[in-house]
Amino acid sequence: MISPEHSYTLHLHAATRHSNGRTPRMISSPTSSSSPMAAAATALLVLPLAAILAAVAGAGAVNDDVLALVVFKSGVSDPTGRLAPWSEDVDRACAWPSISCDARTGRVDALELPAAELSGRLPRSALLRLDALLSLALPGNNLSGTIPDALPPRVRALDLSANSLSGYLPAVLASCGSLVSLNLSRNRLSGPVPDGIWSLPSLRSLDLSGNELSGSVPGGFPRSSSLRVLDLSRNLLEGEIPADVGEAGLLKSLDIGDNLFTGGLPESLRGLSGLSSLGAGGNALAGELPTWIGEMAALERLDLSGNRFVGAIPDGISGCKNLVEVDLSRNALTGELPWWVFDLALQRVSLAGNALSGWVKVPGANASVLQELDLSGNAFSGAIPPELPVSIGQMTLLEVMDVSRNQLSGGIPLEIGGAVALRKLLTRRNSLNGVIPPQIGNCRSLIALDLSENKLTGSIPVTIGNLISLQMVDLSQNKLNGTLPVELSKLASLRVFNVSHNMLSGSLPVSHFFDTIPDSFISDNAGLCSSQRDNSCSGVMPKPIVFNPNISSDPLPEVSATVPSSRHHKKIILSISTLIAIVGGAVIIIGVITITVLNRRVRTVASHSAVPAALSDDYGSESPDNEGNSGKLVMFGRGSPDFSAGGHALLNKDCELGRGGFGTLYKAVLRDGQPVAIKKLTVSSLVKSEDDFKRQVKLLGKVRHHNVVTLRGFYWTSSLQLLIYDFVPGGNLYQHLHECSGESSLSWTERFGMIIGVARALEHLHRLGIIHYNLKSSNVLLDSNGEPRVGDYGLVKLLPMLDRYVLSSKIQSALGYMAPEFTCRTVNVTEKCDVYGFGVLVLEILTGRRPVQYLEDDVVVLCDVVRAALEEGRVEDCMDPRLSGEFSMEEALLITKLGLFCTSQVPSHRPDMGEIVSMLEMARSSQSTPVDELV
Structure with missing residues (x-):
């Protein structure tokens, strides 16, 4: 029979043993002496039996934590060695990095390893052994597999965001009564949202965004819910928004954007008096905007962009006195600009891409805090009100002002110089006239200035040379004249300077940028020259010279009936003898022609x-x-x-x-x-x-x-x-993409050059009213310098007898490039067909794959493959393996999204080539600056 004392010795000895069976140190037994007196003396020195047993239990639990963490370590890949200090030769894990323990019990209560580059699957058994764990945070790793169907029983905060987890959300989540915060965003999770998850009594924050969750969102929001933050955005959820979502009365932030929700906003939302952020953009919500939004007094951020809302913007929204950001862009809203846009103390407003009309309202006093105003893509018309310039000058915090693609007229206000914080001024495609005010040189914070496609006249003010932060300038397609100010050579940050299609003359400023400026930036300015570019000037194309192929001698040009260019301002005075000679020569020519015709x-x-x-x-x-x-x-x-x-x-x-x-x-x-x-x-x-x-x-x-x-x-x-x-001697792009391998394949830089070169070519053709109709990689040729040259453009117009079905089979022979509307008799074929083909070409260049691949029992369409990869967060798998990591994945992701944007099934959703060129040029010139910081 084993005595209690001996039993204690064995338990304590076993508790110090680890998974390898070794005993790091021996613990003396109180019964090691055979003398009863010695035993009695020893017993006086030890704790009472109950306390001893409690200590034993504690010691065993500590070692269970060590064992669990060692199992966790063995189950994942740790390339950076973050888990290297985790050794089994210790009794406690509390000193290990990324581990914290409860000060009272010594148990591991937090495991936090953000962005540690861990990969592999979460070990279920290890997590269950950590039964005192309160916080598990492993965001930003590459963990894969499914979420375990059993979690630490006491866990309160679980963050597995930004990993590669897949599969369904386990039903066990709806029974974790201790959960306070759950973040599973930016994974590859699919399937439905677990029913009953809203009933968790302690849940305050739930983020399931950026996954592939589908189906309808279950209702059942209890009035007693403690939920404060709910983010279901960027999924595939559909149906109507749960009607009882407003029952979660403590909600402060609700984001259901970028899903497939239909219907309208549920009226129960009006009861969320504490809601500060509502995001429902990027869905298919319809109907009129409800006036009761104004009852949500705590609302600070409202995003309903990219839906199908119609009608006027209700004045009732002015009841949201705390509003800071409003985004109602890309809907079908009509009417005038609401007065409250400038009356509330808003910081960011976007109403772009609607059908708003009328006058631009004069800002009120509260507009002084406005930082970003986007009214682009509407139907605002008329001259800018005289009071507006003064107000703009008073907006000392205004950083972005975009009124592009409207019908505004009149001049640019002189008071624009008062907007000292302005970083982006975008007025493209209006009917603005007059000169560019020199006061614009006071906007020292400007990084982007786009005044293109207006009717501006006069010269470019020398004060633009004061804008030392300028990165992008587009003054193309105006009526500007004069010379380029030499002060422009001081703009060290300049990356885009487009003055094409004006009436400028003289030499380009001397600087590295202007010495290497693309021809497309200065084209159609007959007098612009550069001594650094072999004195090349963009001249007026000479008149055609017509030759008769039957004449064996050197042919003579026909006399043109047009008047010499007015630029020379010369009068040609012909003497009488000259006139007689011309008339005599004409008679001889007529005689020769007559004889020739008779001979034929x-x-x-x-x-x-x-x-x-x-x-x-x-x-x-x-x-x-x-x-x-x-x-x-x-x-x-x-x-x-x-x-x-x-x-x-x-x-x-x-x-x-x-x-x-x-x-x-x-x-x-x-x-x-x-x-x-x-x-x-x-x-x-x-x-x-x-x-x-x-x-x-x-x-x-x-x-x-x-x-x-x-x-x-x-x-x-x-x-x-x-x-x-x-x-063009360098072959075509198809050959370089699909018939070259290894070192002879195109580099990332060369491919980017192909994309931007083709985009510039299409933009130029579209500006001349020419649709390519037949864009594909075999029609993109490479010159001796490796620059792309687009051929076979506009030839379909030579064949007026062809209908679209003949074109589909004969001319648009490369299946995969053809826009879906091309085969529809009732839809006009426009430049957007070229945009679609360009998008396919972009994906072909990035991936090195053909637009369509024919397998034994399947047809693989490139657009579908890349779109699916983007939705699953694995675009890198689609990139051409011959590039071997020589590119920035962030840059590649941007260009991939642009290609998919161009291949939208709806023509009106595709950008025009001018927008595409601007984006590409700024993307190429801003390796360290995100594109959305430039446009």
């Missing part, structure tokens, strides 16, 4: 000579009667159209470069050694109108852009049409 009528076999000799290879099969009719080779600009006698014959099959939906492409060489690419249209029989054909080709011939393949000329007969382009 009697020719039969010699009709082949009407075609240039260099065309003989492929022209032999054409009908002599057709070919002999008025074939002319028209070249835009200067230079001889003759092809080298020693080179390959034009259209020689050995010189074939490729075949596409429009025709076959050949390489040829001009007499001066200049290579050109010749496209022979294979849809010639569908071109019925010579006048329409020539009119459209001459329009395409006016396109001059660094990222667009230049059309140099054309040849026409009723049965044969040729288009003559610059030869």
Whole structure:
């Protein structure tokens, strides 16, 4: 029989043993002496038996904590060694990093390892052993698997956010009566929200945002609920918002944004007198905004953006006297700008993307605290009220003012200089006129200035050189003249400076930025030059020179009937002898033409000579009667159209470069050694109108852009049409993406250059009213410097007899790039079709995958794959593995989202190319600054 004393010895000895069975130190037994007197003496020195047993129990529990944490350590991967000090050769874990213990009991009550780069699955058994744990915080790691179906019984705070957990929310969560705070946001959890979770008696904060939860949200919010914060945003939840959510009367923050909720706001919300933040943006909520919102007196933040609300904005919202931020953007709201926008002490207001109209109201006294005002994309019209400039000058805290894409007129107020805190001034696409006020130089905080697509005149004020923080300036598509101020060279932070499509002249400022400025930023300013850029100037395109291919000698240009450019202001005075000579020459020319026409009528076999000799290879099969009719080779600009006698014959099959939906492409060489690419249209029989054909080709011939393949000329007969382009030697983007591997593949920098180059090309084409219709990677060519050049643009307009179904199968042959509306007879095909194709191209460049892949029993569409990866938070899995980590994932994520945005199924939801270019240019130039800090 074992005595109580001996039993104590054995228990205490066992309690010091660890999972490896070792005994780190021996503990003496009170019965080690055989003498009864010694035993009695020892007994006087020890605690009473009850206290001893309590101590034993405590010692055993401490070692259970150590054992549990060692098990936890062994179950996860710890690449940074954060758990290295966790050793089993101790009795207590309280000294370990990331561990805290209860001071009274010595038990582990908190385990906190944020952003420790841990991976693996949560060990269920380890968590259950930590039965005194009150707080478990493992956010920002890479833990995977499912949430254990059993948790520490006393846990009050559980934070597993920003991991890779998946599966359903365990039903056990609804029975953790001790839970006070639960954060499972930014994982991959799916399935429904557990029924009964609102009934947890102590729950104060619940964050399930950023997952893939679906189904409807269960009701059952009790009046006794202690819930203060509820965030269900960025999920796939649907149906109507629970009607009894307002029963949780202590709610202070409710965010259900970016889901699929329908219906309206439940009226029970009006009873939440303590609610300070309400977010329901990005859903499909509809109807009119309820006036009872004004009864929520504690409301500080209101976000109902991106829904389907209609009607006027109720004045009743003015009852929310504590409002600081209001976002009602991207709805279908109408009426005038509410007076309370400027009367309440609001800091941020966004009403963008609605249909608000009328005058912009004059700010009241409380507007002095306004920091951000976004009224873009509405229908505000008329001149800016005279009182508004004064008010703007008094808004000393105003950082962002965006009135882009409205119908505003009048001038920019001089008092704008009083907005000393202004960081972004955006007035794009209005009808503002007058000059840019020099007072704008007082806005020393400006980083973004966009006054593009207005009717501004005059010169660029030299005071802009005072804005040393400027990063983005867009003054394009105005009527500005004069020279660029030399003071601009002082702007060291400048990354975007777009003054294209104005009437500027003179030299560019001398600085590194202006020495390397993209041509698209200064294009269509005939007088702008730069000594640092080989004296290159954007000039006026010369008139077409028309040559008759039947003449063997050097052809002479036809006399243009247009008046010389007014820029020279010269009058040409012709002497009488000169006039006589011209008239005599004209008579001779008319005689020669008459004889030539008569000779042609009697020719039969010699009709082949009407075609240039260099065309003989492929022209032999054409009908002599057709070919002999008025074939002319028209070249835009200067230079001889003759092809080298020693080179390959034009259209020689050995010189074939490729075949596409429009025709076959050949390489040829001009007499001066200049290579050109010749496209022979294979849809010639569908071109019925010579006048329409020539009119459209001459329009395409006016396109001059660094990222667009230049059309140099054309040849026409009723049965044969040729288009003559610059030869681009670097192959096409398709080859570089899908036929190159390893070191020869495109780098991240090169791919970004491809994306922004194509975007600039499309923006330029759209500005000229030209829709590409056939954008794909094989139509993006690379020049000798690796710069992208977009080809095959606007050719569909040459074929007026084609309907969209023929285009779908013949021209838009690369399935995957074609916008969904292209095959719909009742929808107009617009520039947004090109935007869709551009979005697909962006994803193709990022991933290195084809837009459509055909498997044995499935068809994989790239857009769908990337969109699913984005929703699951694994975009990195889609990136081209050949890039091997040479890019910023943050930057790649931004461009991926842009590509998906462009491929929206609804055309009106896609951005225009101008917006895309601005975003890309700022993204490229702001490696350390988020894009949303620039636009």
